[in-house]
Amino acid sequence: MNPRAHHALLALPFVWHLGLAPWVNDISWQPLGLPFPMVWQMAGVALTSLVIGFVYMRDEKL
Secondary structure, three states: OOOOHHHHHHHHHHHHHHHOHHHHOOOOOOHHHOOHHHHHHHHHHHHHHHHHHHHHHHHHHO
16 A cells, blocks of 8 residues: 555545535535534534644654
């Protein structure tokens, strides 16, 4: 297995924000009174931070 295969996880935030946006924009549910696309973007920021942190920690071990 490639020791840098975990770098492929960095594509996940792009898929989250760009690839799934057309489906998210049609959802009318408002959790906590916020529009769902806004909640989706905030969750994406958290996901992106976790993915970058994971990749960084894996790189430090190599």
